Amino acid sequence: MDKRLVFVTGKGGVGKTTVAVALGMRAAAEGKRTIVCEVSAQENASRIFEHTEVGFHEVEMADNLWSISIDPDESMREYVLLQLKVRAMRDMLFRSRIFNYLAAATPGLKELVTIGKIWELTQTDRKVKRGREYDLVIVDAPATGHGIGFLQTPRTFAAIARVGPIHSQAQQLDRLITDQKHTGVAIVALPEEMPVNESAALEHDLREDVGVAVDRIYMNGLYPERFSNEEAEQLAELASAENGGAVGAAARAAVSEHNRARSQRAQLARLRRRVETPVKTLPFLFEPELDVEAAQQLARRLG
Amino acid sequence: MAAVGEILDGKDICICAGSGGVGKTTTSAAIAVGMAARGLKVCVLTIDPAKRLADSLGLKELGNEARQVDPELFDAQGIEIKGELWAMMLDAKATFDELVARQAPDEEARDRVLGNRIYQQISNALAGSQEYMAMEKLFELHTEGRFDLLVLDTPPTRNALDFLDAPRRLTQFIEGRSLRVFMRPTGLAAKVAGRGASVALSVFKRIVGFDLLADLAEFFNAFSGMVDGFQARAKRVNSLLADPRTCFLVVCGPQGEPVDEAVYFHRKLVEAKLPFGGVIVNKVHYPAEQLRGDGEDLESALAEKLGEDDLAGRAAGNFADYQALAERDARNIERLAKELRTSGVIRVPYLDEDVHDLSGLTEINRYLFASNEEREAIAAGRA
Numbered sequence: 001m002d003k004r005l006v007f008v009t010g011k012g013g014v015g016k017t018t019v020a021v022a023l024g025m026r027a028a029a030e031g032k033r034t035i036v037c038e039v040s041a042q043e044n045a046s047r048i049f050e051h052t053e054v055g056f057h058e059v060e061m062a063d064n065l066w067s068i069s070i071d072p073d074e075s076m077r078e079y080v081l082l083q084l085k086v087r088a089m090r091d092m093l094f095r096s097r098i099f100n101y102l103a104a105a106t107p108g109l110k111e112l113v114t115i116g117k118i119w120e121l122t123q124t125d126r127k128v129k130r131g132r133e134y135d136l137v138i139v140d141a142p143a144t145g146h147g148i149g150f151l152q153t154p155r156t157f158a159a160i161a162r163v164g165p166i167h168s169q170a171q172q173l174d175r176l177i178t179d180q181k182h183t184g185v186a187i188v189a190l191p192e193e194m195p196v197n198e199s200a201a202l203e204h205d206l207r208e209d210v211g212v213a214v215d216r217i218y219m220n221g222l223y224p225e226r227f228s229n230e231e232a233e234q235l236a237e238l239a240s241a242e243n244g245g246a247v248g249a250a251a252r253a254a255v256s257e258h259n260r261a262r263s264q265r266a267q268l269a270r271l272r273r274r275v276e277t278p279v280k281t282l283p284f285l286f287e288p289e290l291d292v293e294a295a296q297q298l299a300r301r302l303g
Numbered sequence: 304m305a306a307v308g309e310i311l312d313g314k315d316i317c318i319c320a321g322s323g324g325v326g327k328t329t330t331s332a333a334i335a336v337g338m339a340a341r342g343l344k345v346c347v348l349t350i351d352p353a354k355r356l357a358d359s360l361g362l363k364e365l366g367n368e369a370r371q372v373d374p375e376l377f378d379a380q381g382i383e384i385k386g387e388l389w390a391m392m393l394d395a396k397a398t399f400d401e402l403v404a405r406q407a408p409d410e411e412a413r414d415r416v417l418g419n420r421i422y423q424q425i426s427n428a429l430a431g432s433q434e435y436m437a438m439e440k441l442f443e444l445h446t447e448g449r450f451d452l453l454v455l456d457t458p459p460t461r462n463a464l465d466f467l468d469a470p471r472r473l474t475q476f477i478e479g480r481s482l483r484v485f486m487r488p489t490g491l492a493a494k495v496a497g498r499g500a501s502v503a504l505s506v507f508k509r510i511v512g513f514d515l516l517a518d519l520a521e522f523f524n525a526f527s528g529m530v531d532g533f534q535a536r537a538k539r540v541n542s543l544l545a546d547p548r549t550c551f552l553v554v555c556g557p558q559g560e561p562v563d564e565a566v567y568f569h570r571k572l573v574e575a576k577l578p579f580g581g582v583i584v585n586k587v588h589y590p591a592e593q594l595r596g597d598g599e600d601l602e603s604a605l606a607e608k609l610g611e612d613d614l615a616g617r618a619a620g621n622f623a624d625y626q627a628l629a630e631r632d633a634r635n636i637e638r639l640a641k642e643l644r645t646s647g648v649i650r651v652p653y654l655d656e657d658v659h660d661l662s663g664l665t666e667i668n669r670y671l672f673a674s675n676e677e678r679e680a681i682a683a684g685r686a
Contacts, residue, residue, distance in 0.1 A: 013324015013556065083510065089502075096503035106511060106519065109426065142583060143323050164512025193660075226617050235618060238608055246601050247608055250622035257621050259655040286624035288631035289559050 003184040003215065005122050005137045007151065009206075011198045012143040013160070015220045018290050019188045019282070020140040022298035029299070030063035032135040035066040035121060039114050039142065039150075049201040060130060066132070068121070072110035075117040076103060082127055083165075108160075111153040114171050122176070141185075148202070151177055151185075153301045180213035183272035187217045189271060189279075190262035207276075214277045219268055221284040223261040232258040306678075307334055307552075307649065307671040308341060310580045314550045315445060316543070317454045317580070321554035322564045326585040330554050330651075331456035332360060332390075333667040336377065338452050339388035340668075346389040346449075348440060349456040357392065360661075365392035369444075380665040389450065402439055406532040412525065413567040421522040433458050442540045550580035555639075557587045557632035566642040582643060583671070584636055586653040588629040650678070 008020040017038070024036040035058060056074040058066045081090050093099050103109055120128060121137045142150050154173035161167045177183055185206055189199035199217060206214050227235065235254045242248030272279050282301055287294045311317055311334070314323055319331045328349055335347035346369050356364045360372050369391040374384035402419060407413035416422050434457070441455055508516050543549060555565035565582060572579045603623065606615035641649050651670045656663060670678055 011324060012322060013561070079507075084506070089506075093503055093506055099503035099507055102504075102507050102511075102516075104517070106515065109511070124681055160424060160518070161512040161515040165509070166511050166515075221521070226621055227614070231614055234609060234614070243610070245606050245624075250601060250605060250618050253625040254618045254621045256624070256655050260411070263656055286627060288627060 004135070005118070005139070005183040006215075007139045007141040007183075007212075008188060009141040009185060009197050009202070010143065011190075011202075013039055014037050014188045014190045014195060015290075016188050017140050018199060018295055019186070019218050019220060021295045022302055023186070024067075024136075024138050025062070025295060025299035026302045027136045027138075028062060031064065033064050033066075033132065034138060035132075035134050036061075036067060036209050037118060037121065037137065037139045038067070038069045039139065058130075064133070070117050072114050075113040076109075078120075078128065079113050079116055095102055095177070108153045108157050112157050112166075112170060112173070115150075115154060115177070116169070119173055119176050148205050148210065151206070151212060152187060154200050173180045178211045184213045184215035186215060187277070189217055189219050190221050191219055191267040191271075193267065196267050196271045196274070199271060203275050203277055217271070217275060217277045217279045218282050219271060220246040220281055220282045222268065222281045223264055223284050225258075225261045225265070227254055227258045229258075306582075306674055307337060307583075310552070311338060311452065314548055314580075315452060316441065316549040317452065318441075318457060318544075318549065318551045319455065319554050320457045320551055320568060322561060325554050325556045325561050326651075327554045328456050329664065329667055330583055330585065330671070331454050333664050333671055334552075335388060335452075335454045336382065336384075336664060337668050337672045338454070339384045339386045340377075340382050342385040343451040344387040344389070344449070345452045345454060346391065346444065347454040347456065347548070348391050348393055348437070348444070348501060357390070358387075360390055360664075361392065361575075365390055367391065367394040367397045368450075376661060377665070380393070380661055382665060382668070383441075386451070393437055395433040398436040398440050402436075402533075402536075403529070406529040406536075408528045412528055415525040416522075416529075419518065419522045419525055421518045421527075435587075438540045438544070439536075442536070442543055445543060545575075545577055547578055549578055551577055552580050553582045555582065555584055557584050557635050559635060562635045562639050565639060569643050579643075581649060582639065582645065583649045583651065584639070585651045587650040588625060588632050589650070589652050595630050 005022065008023065010014050010016050020036055026032045026132075027034040055069055056071045058068050061067050077090070077094065080093060081087070084090050084093070118137060118139055120126065120131075121134060123131075124133055126133065152175065154170045158167055158170035158174060161170065187199050187202055189195050203214050203217065206212050232255055235251045235258070239248055239251035239255055242251060268279070268281065279295060280302075282298055285294050317334060318330075319327050321327050331347055331349065334344045339345040340574075349365070360376075362370065362372065369389040372388040372390055374388065377384050403416050404413050407416065437455060437458060441453060444450065444453055473640070506515075540665075553565050553568055553572075555561040569579060569582070602615050602619040604619050606612050609615050609618070636648050636650065649671065651667055654663065654666060
């Protein structure tokens with residue numbers, strides 16, 4: 001992936017964070033200075049690294065790999081500081097109930113300053129103190145539904161604030177998001193009926209409504225094809241013959257696996273028929289918890 | 304813990320809550336089907352824009368009005384709907400518009416709000432407004448009293464708690480009428496409020512531009528006559544949520560992260576003094592605890608039965624993988640039960656086929672409405 005900014009999105013619970021981290025690991029291994037951004041204050045990425053909360057700081061997780069949790073209030077402070085320059089004035093401003101109230105009441109302002117912070121991270125000439133220069137910024141974006149709205153915020157905002165500095169800044173952010181050369185979106189899907197439908201709809205909306213480049217769809221959690229149809233039949237017979245006992249249970253588990261793997265292949269084919277974007281598969285990991293090793297396994301499969 | 308049927312006995316409202324991707328929509332639908340089968344007139348509400356509920360109920364589409372689901376659809380699945388099953392998909396914008404129309408003192412005030420650009424944004428996009436409207440619709444339907452039971456599939460917010468906070472946040476927002484006076488920085492109020500406020504305002508104006516500020520002022524102006532009505536209503540919505548005839552069911556998956564979220568969510572419910580009814584864990588790998596035999600023994604036993612070493616090896620390896628997941632699920636569920644101080648958790652197994660149609664829904668329904676013993680017995684039939 002030769003983009004400078006990648007948004008990872010998809011329906012809730014499909015493994016967006018793990019894929020975002022795996023993409024980050026992959027890029028870092030290729031020598032790119034990479035930062036993975038979370039925007040929901042849930043700190044799922046730092047959990048994968050078993051790191052204590054990173055907060056609104058750029059924290060190094062591994063060689064060439066950083067992580068940040070973008071908090072809108074902190075982004076707002078930073079933004080205002082960069083705009084005002086005078087610290088005393090900024091402090092007075094944040095103590096002002098009126099200002100906080102207006103900031104909270106203005107629709108989309110939180111999302112806007114969050115995207116503003118993402119923009120700031122992509123800059124080569126960063127104004128923030130101790131700001132590093134990154135080759136790649138990966139965003140673990142909000143889930144479907146909210147995700148579309150999130151990426152559309154700058155355009156919406158530019159339309160509300162017809163004039164003034166924030167109007168032109170919002171336009172600038174919209175240009176960043178729709179810059180198909182440098183910015184892309186990766187959709188994470190699961191091989192099930194509804195996630196496939198939603199991913200296809202999401203691809204369409206992202207392309208048509210947001211105007212962003214959808215570069216790849218990751219079909220996550222694909223079961224391996226461990227048994228042939230004939231073997232599955234044989235195992236099914238064994239399962240019904242053996243009542244109770246480990247042999248029967250193992251045979252039933254094998255039949256289950258085969259059924260799931262087969263229905264997942266059908267969903268994969270269905271997704272491929274419905275989308276224009278290349279679909280890449282990622283294996284289901286028979287791991288109790290998704291930790292660093294799991295993300296590394298996925299990172300290796302991303303190559 | 305009892306089955307869903309007992310938990311919901313005598314309840315008017317069931318709210319299914321949980322983070323995204325844990326099967327809330329399917330669970331809500333299965334609960335509604337089960338209660339309708341028991342003879343109640345049930346309506347299930349979703350605000351999921353992905354039309355999943357409609358799909359799983361065999362309806363082409365759902366609108367902002369409740370529609371009855373054809374009971375014959377369930378005959379083929381062996382479920383007799385003794386009561387009635389209704390479903391609707393909530394249109395947050397339309398509900399908000401209706402609410403404004405109801406609260407507005409006159410047509411002019413209504414049109415001023417509906418036509419305001421800030422309103423158009425918040426009614427669609429303000430965090431929490433969808434959630435608030437879900438509560439609002441729930442309240443409205445409950446007040447009408449057309450149904451015995453309402454089942455709400457809460458919105459798939461990443462933060463499952465947003466909706467608890469939504470009524471408060473939204474009324475706070477609308478209460479912004481007090482800000483109107485500050486919108487005229489030369490006015491008396493600004494002098495009273497002091498220099499700080501006018502500086503804050505002028506900086507804010509510099510950042511967002513005069514137009515936006517003027518729109519905000521206009522919005523608060525237009526809304527000012529309705530604030531009391533909104534507040535009173537939000538209060539009633541809140542007391543409905545806290546009513547003992549309301550029941551919150553927490554829905555989650557068996558992995559570490561969804562379980563953490565369920566624990567957190569339960570804590571918030573308790574803090575807010577809202578009636579927690581139980582927890583449902585979907586897609587559980589059922590363990591065969593008593594079968595955790597020696598890997599090699601199993602492999603040779605399989606080879607003996609199958610007459611093929613390679614296949615036996617793969618089947619044994621596959622079983623070991625499943626057992627590892629089953630053990631993880633069991634550990635997580637044990638932790639969940641401990642944290643929630645509940646003796647039982649309703650576990651729905653990970654089915655071979657993914658659940659998106661009536662037959663899948665029926666199967667989920669069987670688990671939810673079975674007693675603990677029955678559920679274990681059904682699950683023992685699968686790995």
